[in-house]
Amino acid sequence: QVQLQESGPGLVKPSQTLSLTCTVPGGSISSGGYYWSWIRQHPGKGLEWIGYIYYSGSTYYNPSLKSRVTISVDTSKNQFSLKLTSVTAADTAVYFCAREDIVLMVYAAWGQGTLVTVSS
Amino acid sequence: DIQMTQSPSSLSASVGDRVTITCRASQTITSYLNWYQQKPGKAPKLLIYAASSLQSGVPSRFSGSGSGTDFTLSISSLQPEDFATYYCQQSYSTPRTFGQGTKVEIK
Numbered sequence: 001q002v003q004l005q006e007s008g009p010g011l012v013k014p015s016q017t018l019s020l021t022c023t024v025p026g027g028s029i030s031s032g033g034y035y036w037s038w039i040r041q042h043p044g045k046g047l048e049w050i051g052y053i054y055y056s057g058s059t060y061y062n063p064s065l066k067s068r069v070t071i072s073v074d075t076s077k078n079q080f081s082l083k084l085t086s087v088t089a090a091d092t093a094v095y096f097c098a099r100e101d102i103v104l105m106v107y108a109a110w111g112q113g114t115l116v117t118v119s120s
Numbered sequence: 121d122i123q124m125t126q127s128p129s130s131l132s133a134s135v136g137d138r139v140t141i142t143c144r145a146s147q148t149i150t151s152y153l154n155w156y157q158q159k160p161g162k163a164p165k166l167l168i169y170a171a172s173s174l175q176s177g178v179p180s181r182f183s184g185s186g187s188g189t190d191f192t193l194s195i196s197s198l199q200p201e202d203f204a205t206y207y208c209q210q211s212y213s214t215p216r217t218f219g220q221g222t223k224v225e226i227k
Binding site for chain 1: 166
């Protein structure tokens with residue numbers, strides 16, 4: 001089972017930018033066939049889809065976050081990244097990276113999740 | 121956005137019970153409906169895709185049905201390791217959306 005790995009600061013100050021990276025093992029990010037996604041979960045709450053990127057660089061963002069979100073890909077490092085600007089306490093959540101199979105349209109591979117707290 | 125509504129939000133059941141969880145979409149999603157299981161501190165795990173297809177490695181006591189706007193996840197005989205929160209998710213359109221979750225607790 002492919003295990004993705006999130007990394008980045010666990011604490012971000014209000015109004016600053018949250019930055020996370022997801023490392024994909026095995027050099028598969030350029031193979032096509034997948035959308036590389038970010039999903040978050042507020043403490044004790046459900047799952048919120050943030051957006052995805054294809055290895056070519058094409059993206060789709062949740063309209064609710066679109067003005068603040070950028071997802072990018074670095075195929076040379078087999079990584080993709082999330083930037084969320086102007087964060088507030090409402091952005092405190094566990095952030096998951098996940099792989100969506102383009103054909104089946106399922107998330108069968110996930111990272112373990114990383115808690116990001118927005119606080120001064 | 122397509123809204124996904126699960127019911128119940130939580131349920132208590134005993135080992136060996138049959139459990140059914142319902143998910144309703146705000147518009148038709150044909151069969152683009154997936155089910156995930158999440159345990160505390162863990163990432164969600166795919167159980168069912170395309171409404172009724174069992175993911176490889178998932179026990180056959182899990183099953184899914186439905187199409188259009190109404191879907192169900194059933195667990196035929198609840199096992200101790202099945203106590204968790206279950207989410208439905210539509211992949212019919214973007215943004216992808218999830219149900220609010222159903223927590224299955226031990227009675």
